[in-house]
Amino acid sequence: MMYYPSAQDMHESIRRTISAMLVSDEEIIAIAKSDICHDVSYGNEYLLLTNKRLFVLSLEGKVLEETWLKDVNMATLKAHLGLCVLVLDTRLGVKNVLFFSPSKKRIFEKLVALINDLTLNAIPASEIKANLGKELRLREREGKRAILIRLLKFMKPFWPLVATAFTISIIARILGLLPPYLMAILIDKVLVPRSNFNLLIEIIAALLGINVISLILRTILNYVNLKLNLKLTYRFRLKLYEKLQFLSLRFYDRYSTGSIISRVSSDVERIKNFLTQGLQSMVMDLIAMASIGVILVTMSPWLTLLALLPIPVSLIGSTLYRRSASKYYHRLWKRWSDMISILSESLSAFILVRSLGREHRMITEFAHRLDRYNTANIEVFKYEQKFWPAIGLSFTLSSLLVWWFGGLQVLRDQLTLGALTAFTSYMWSFYGPINDLLSQVRSIPMVTTSSERIFEILDEDLEVTESPKAKEVQMKGAIEFKDVWFTYDGVHYALRGVSLRIKPGEHIGIVGPSGSGKSTLVKLLLRFYEPQRGRVLIDGVDIRDVKLEALKRQIAIVMQNPVLFDVSIAENIALGKKNATLEEIIAAAKAANAHEFIMKLPEAYDTKVGVRGRRLSGGERQRVAIAMALLKDPRILILDEPTSSLDAIAEREVSKAIENLTRGRTTIIIAHRLSTLRNVDRIIVLERGIIVEEGTHAELLRRNGLYKRLFDAQFEGFTRPIPMPIRRRKP
Amino acid sequence: MRGLKDWIAQLRILDPKRVKIVKADVDVVDVEICGRLYHNVKPRRPFPLTHPEYVIFFKEDDEEVGILRDYRKLDKESRAHLERVLNVIYFMPQVKRILSINTSGWTYKWLVETDKGIVNFETWSRCIRIIKGKKVIIYDIHGGVYCINDISKLDTRSLLWLSVLM
Ligand SMILES: Nc1ncnc2c1ncn2[C@@H]1O[C@H](COP(=O)(O)OP(=O)(O)O)[C@@H](O)[C@H]1O
Numbered sequence: 080m081m082y083y084p085s086a087q088d089m090h091e092s093i094r095r096t097i098s099a100m101l102v103s104d105e106e107i108i109a110i111a112k113s114d115i116c117h118d119v120s121y122g123n124e125y126l127l128l129t130n131k132r133l134f135v136l137s138l139e140g141k142v143l144e145e146t147w148l149k150d151v152n153m154a155t156l157k158a159h160l161g162l163c164v165l166v167l168d169t170r171l172g173v174k175n176v177l178f179f180s181p182s183k184k185r186i187f188e189k190l191v192a193l194i195n196d197l198t199l200n201a202i203p204a205s206e207i208k209a210n211l212g213k214e215l216r217l218r219e220r221e222g223k224r225a226i227l228i229r230l231l232k233f234m235k236p237f238w239p240l241v242a243t244a245f246t247i248s249i250i251a252r253i254l255g256l257l258p259p260y261l262m263a264i265l266i267d268k269v270l271v272p273r274s275n276f277n278l279l280i281e282i283i284a285a286l287l288g289i290n291v292i293s294l295i296l297r298t299i300l301n302y303v304n305l306k307l308n309l310k311l312t313y314r315f316r317l318k319l320y321e322k323l324q325f326l327s328l329r330f331y332d333r334y335s336t337g338s339i340i341s342r343v344s345s346d347v348e349r350i351k352n353f354l355t356q357g358l359q360s361m362v363m364d365l366i367a368m369a370s371i372g373v374i375l376v377t378m379s380p381w382l383t384l385l386a387l388l389p390i391p392v393s394l395i396g397s398t399l400y401r402r403s404a405s406k407y408y409h410r411l412w413k414r415w416s417d418m419i420s421i422l423s424e425s426l427s428a429f430i431l432v433r434s435l436g437r438e439h440r441m442i443t444e445f446a447h448r449l450d451r452y453n454t455a456n457i458e459v460f461k462y463e464q465k466f467w468p469a470i471g472l473s474f475t476l477s478s479l480l481v482w483w484f485g486g487l488q489v490l491r492d493q494l495t496l497g498a499l500t501a502f503t504s505y506m507w508s509f510y511g512p513i514n515d516l517l518s519q520v521r522s523i524p525m526v527t528t529s530s531e532r533i534f535e536i537l538d539e540d541l542e543v544t545e546s547p548k549a550k551e552v553q554m555k556g557a558i559e560f561k562d563v564w565f566t567y568d569g570v571h572y573a574l575r576g577v578s579l580r581i582k583p584g585e586h587i588g589i590v591g592p593s594g595s596g597k598s599t600l601v602k603l604l605l606r607f608y609e610p611q612r613g614r615v616l617i618d619g620v621d622i623r624d625v626k627l628e629a630l631k632r633q634i635a636i637v638m639q640n641p642v643l644f645d646v647s648i649a650e651n652i653a654l655g656k657k658n659a660t661l662e663e664i665i666a667a668a669k670a671a672n673a674h675e676f677i678m679k680l681p682e683a684y685d686t687k688v689g690v691r692g693r694r695l696s697g698g699e700r701q702r703v704a705i706a707m708a709l710l711k712d713p714r715i716l717i718l719d720e721p722t723s724s725l726d727a728i729a730e731r732e733v734s735k736a737i738e739n740l741t742r743g744r745t746t747i748i749i750a751h752r753l754s755t756l757r758n759v760d761r762i763i764v765l766e767r768g769i770i771v772e773e774g775t776h777a778e779l780l781r782r783n784g785l786y787k788r789l790f791d792a793q794f795e796g797f798t799r800p801i802p803m804p805i806r807r808r809k810p
Numbered sequence: 811m812r813g814l815k816d817w818i819a820q821l822r823i824l825d826p827k828r829v830k831i832v833k834a835d836v837d838v839v840d841v842e843i844c845g846r847l848y849h850n851v852k853p854r855r856p857f858p859l860t861h862p863e864y865v866i867f868f869k870e871d872d873e874e875v876g877i878l879r880d881y882r883k884l885d886k887e888s889r890a891h892l893e894r895v896l897n898v899i900y901f902m903p904q905v906k907r908i909l910s911i912n913t914s915g916w917t918y919k920w921l922v923e924t925d926k927g928i929v930n931f932e933t934w935s936r937c938i939r940i941i942k943g944k945k946v947i948i949y950d951i952h953g954g955v956y957c958i959n960d961i962s963k964l965d966t967r968s969l970l971w972l973s974v975l976m
């Protein structure tokens with residue numbers, strides 16, 4: 080039996096009550112706990128979803144509500160201020176089933192989607208359970224250690240490089256341990272007895288040799304590390320990029336561009352730093368601490384004890400510091416962002432600032448925030464002064480103690496001067512690795528977060544995949560939507576049972592208030608998303624059985640704000656067809672009514688359009704997009720509000736281009752301006768995801784429905800005569 | 811039904827053998843096409859960077875006269891007339907040698923030797939466009955355009971300078 084999402088804390092007695100309630104072959108699919116009761120006070124109730132029924136139970140296990148799923152049409156959420164309600168639309172009427180706070184919204188959105196999958200979308204319970212199981216497994220795998228292990232596995236192709244790097248750095252470390260030892264010999268055998276000139280030369284030569292070899296090793300190590308860095312980031316970034324190319328649009332709805340970019344850039348960077356420098360230095364630090372520790376103890380156990388004294392002090396001190404310093408640093412950061420926010424506000428809203436005459440007030444406010452930032456800086460400084468000097472002092476004190484007792488031993492001839500110097504020098508190189516290790520360990524949580532963010536993308540399911548039996552299809556252009564239901568979030572349905580047949584070559588207009596699902600309808604045709612229920616057919620073939628490449632090749636879409644690549648106009652147009660000739664490009668531009676403006680540009684067709692095509696005006700960009708579509712010569716053409724962001728003149732230019740484009744092809748035009756629909760064969764009126772009217776312009780006007788209202792609203796100013804002042808003419 | 815094919819059929823592609831440029835006057839030419847004389851015709855390159863040989867003729871009123879796929883196939887005299895005009899309309903000195911590129915602030919100061927003489931100009935850092943991996947176009951801050959026809963023919967010192975910005 081599976082509990083989803085988290086209801087592990089459920090009392091055993093309720094579990095028993097529940098299992099007693101179930102009828103034969105009824106099984107639990109999900110259980111969720113609300114945080115607001117039926118009487119609108121804080122408290123918990125359980126929602127229990129089985130493959131047959133939906134229950135609401137009190138904490139004691141009393142059944143407060145019971146609904147058979149076969150009576151449910153669909154489930155939705157209603158969000159009030161600070162309170163959400165799960166609502167069931169049943170055959171017996173609308174039921175408010177459960178209350179909960181916004182913090183539980185995500186869980187219940189998931190549940191609503193589950194209920195709809197079981198009822199509206201008629202997905203078999205066994206399939207739903209299998210998918211839930213997959214999700215749970217994913218979640219379980221997300222343990223911190225598991226992620227680190229996965230990261231290490233990711234490094235597998237690079238183990239030879241890693242091993243080389245480790246070997247070199249171990250050798251370098253060992254070499255680094257030699258100089259203090261040689262110094263001890265130098266002092267004891269040469270400097271103090273003032274003899275052994277040859278030994279002096281040998282030792283100096285050895286020191287020189289060690290330095291040179293270390294230098295060479297370090298250079299090699301840096302090179303190996305660089306290679307490792309580059310290969311690692313290359314692999315991560317390429318994998319992410321590949322994945323991003325094939326993810327469905329649903330993914331892009333969920334993640335902002337900024338967050339995706341930061342994953343590909345800074346998260347990868349952080350992981351790289353950890354996997355190369357971080358991991359290496361952690362291992363090296365451990366080795367160094369162990370080896371220096373052994374050296375210290377063999378040289379003098381008593382002095383070692385003294386040398387270790389400041390370590391607990393600094394460990395405790397830095398932990399305390401970290402705990403309390405965070406608030407000072409957060410305040411500093413907050414004040415910095417306060418300052419930046421007023422700066423950016425005055426840049427973006429500068430017209431408002433000027434028109435209200437608020438310049439001086441903005442300056443005063445900015446100065447105030449600068450002040451606050453400075454104060455916070457000084458406080459950070461003051462705070463740090465309480466900690467670091469004390470810790471530094473403890474190190475100094477212990478080294479003085481070592482000199483005192485060590486010095487006494489030297490005076491008593493129990494220790495040589497050289498050994499004492501070597502000891503203190505080893506002692507200081509013992510402290511470095513400790514601090515280093517601590518800071519590396521502290522960075523691990525950030526690394527695991529970064530990895531989670533990256534694996535999240537790599538693990539994302541591809542929603543739209545090509546089925547193995549997908550075929551190449553030569554389209555005639557008949558389109559059919561069969562009882563299509565679609566939701567972006569599982570809760571609100573953008574399309575609710577849309578059925579529509581379009582004949583080859585027919586021109587269809589789609590109108591409706593914004594948000595009524597017009598764009599969604601055409602996105603399904605292009606398989607940007609999959610409908611939850613119902614089918615989309617082209618020439619009688621389910622589009623899921625059509626090769627994606629064939630689908631994209633034979634359908635063209637021109638959007639409201641077409642985005643162009645930052646290459647030349649000619650190259651953009653040529654995207655419509657492989658190996659397009661120069662004449663084809665020119666002809667397409669002429670048909671799209673674009674040739675004239677293009678030839679007026681100094682670089683004509685070789686003009687680069689700029690990022691997203693910004694160097695062209697909206698109407699010009701639109702016409703380049705139309706030329707591209709023309710060259711593509713698609714069987715099916717989709718125009719999604721192609722003229723609604725254009726002014727009247729540009730609209731006329733683009734409309735002419737559209738006329739050339741749509742001839743002889745199945746065309747769906749979504750239009751805001753009803754004048755764009757003059758020439759279509761049939762008009763579909765959508766409202767809240769449902770087709771409410773259908774017919775020719777004249778028929779729809781006669782019906783006096785939504786279309787008539789939309790039409791009247793648009794032409795209000797024109798249908799009424801405009802009162803004109805009467806001018807008296809002189810005879 | 812009028813598809814793209816009809817649009818292509820409508821293009822008036824000229825036969826270079828039947829085109830004579832009889833006069834050049836700064837930025838216009840007089841051209842005789844199939845025995846008919848057109849005055850003050852404006853030659854324009856639709857692809858000035860990628861296919862500079864491709865020329866479209868426009869009448870004074872911007873109506874298109876015809877397309878010449880490769881003006882280099884004209885007779886010698888016509889070609890000379892046309893090139894004189896094109897060199898005015900498309901003033902892109904050929905860079906022969908880059909003498910130095912120095913940074914100052916956000917811009918780069920170039921000193922180059924071109925077929926039109928030695929010139930210095932200033933560019934932003936994104937000022938280079940590579941056409942078909944061979945030809946390099948350099949744009950200066952003020953709209954001046956310079957061209958390296960074949961980057962592989964550039965001497966190594968110039969290449970080194972250029973690599974700073976590629
Ligand atoms: N990417 C999306 N993610 C979530 N909801 C969306 C998304 N796109 C559209 N919607 C919602 O779906 C509904 C229909 O949208 P859409 O098809 O764009 O309407 P239209 O094109 O008719 O204006 C709207 O309620 C809208 O908020």
Ligand SMILES: [Mg+2]
Nearest residue numbers: 597598599719
């Ligand atoms: Mg839309």
